Amino acid sequence: SQTIHQWPATLVQPVGSPLSLECTVEGTSNPNLYWYRQAAGRGLQLLFYxxxxxxxSSEVPQNLSASRPQDRQFILSSKKLLLSDSGFYLCAWSTPKFSVGNEKLFFGSGTQLSVL
Amino acid sequence: AQTVTQSQPEMSVQEAETVTLSCTYDTSESDYYLFWYKQPPSRQMILVIRQEAYKQQNATENRFSVNFQKAAKSFSLKISDSQLGDAAMYFCAKGEYGNKLVFGAGTILRVKS
Structure with missing residues (x-):
């Protein structure tokens, strides 16, 4: 069966420090991978896929970047965190489809990032 | 930009009663997919139900069903026999090209015992 791992679960970082959040998927090949951010009390915003x-592909210009060094590894990074980067970050995967989005997303357990 | 609108920030329902959560969306596509996701206090996102736009029949999953009105671009979620475990944030989402889901802002559902 497929599983998705995301870590760390919580992170407190000072403004200006770097960031690296990692997500890995097991049990599937060539998945589509996503990073979403959820601000407090708000919906999900797609950051990268x-x-x-x-x-x-970057959906929103921002202070963050993403990389996919391996087929089932997706990393969210920043060189210098801003206060506005605080939020709940979710990694997700789906089976590869190249037409209308029709497959459900499988989400990781999320990372709560607090930038102070 | 494609948008998904959930006009109810919060809803309350008595245990065992029925509640309907609203969702409207914008699209110029004829073929697409709609989803309802649940986010309980654990914050784990869970798929509740999925609707294929080309199907006229409304999707149903146990106590969860949808009212899909394609012409009106409306996709509401009905929860029957509400249970305490249904308390969560519910997100409506629309599937776009390449699996990029666009999410609504969410509706907090509170279940009263």
Whole structure:
């Protein structure tokens, strides 16, 4: 069966420090991978998605970047965190489809990031 | 930009009663998919139900059913026989090209015993 691992669960970082959040998927090949952010009391905002190794699409211009060094590994990074980067970050995967989005997303357990 | 609107920030329902959560969306596509996700206090996102736009029949999953009105671009979720475990944030989402889901802002559902 497929599983998705996301860590750490919580993170407190000072403004200006770097960030690295990691997400890995097991039990499937060539998944589509996603990073979402959920601000307090709000909906999910898609940050990045990837359909393959080294292929990253950014949905929102921001202070963050994403990388996919391996087929089932997706990393969210920042060189210098801002206060506005605080939020709940969710990694997700889906089976690869190249037409209308019709497959359900499988989400990780999330990372609560607090930038102080 | 494609948008999904949930006009009810919060809803309350008595245990064992029925509640309907509203969702409307914007699209220029003829083929797409709609979803309801549940986020309990654990914050784990869980798929509740999925509707294929080309199907006229409303999707049903046990106590959860949808009222899909394609012309009106409306996709409401009905929860029957509400249980305490149904208390959560519910998100409506629309599937776009390449599996990029667009989510609504969410509705907090409170279940009273």
């Amino acid at each position: 990837s359909i393959g190794i080294g292929q990253i």
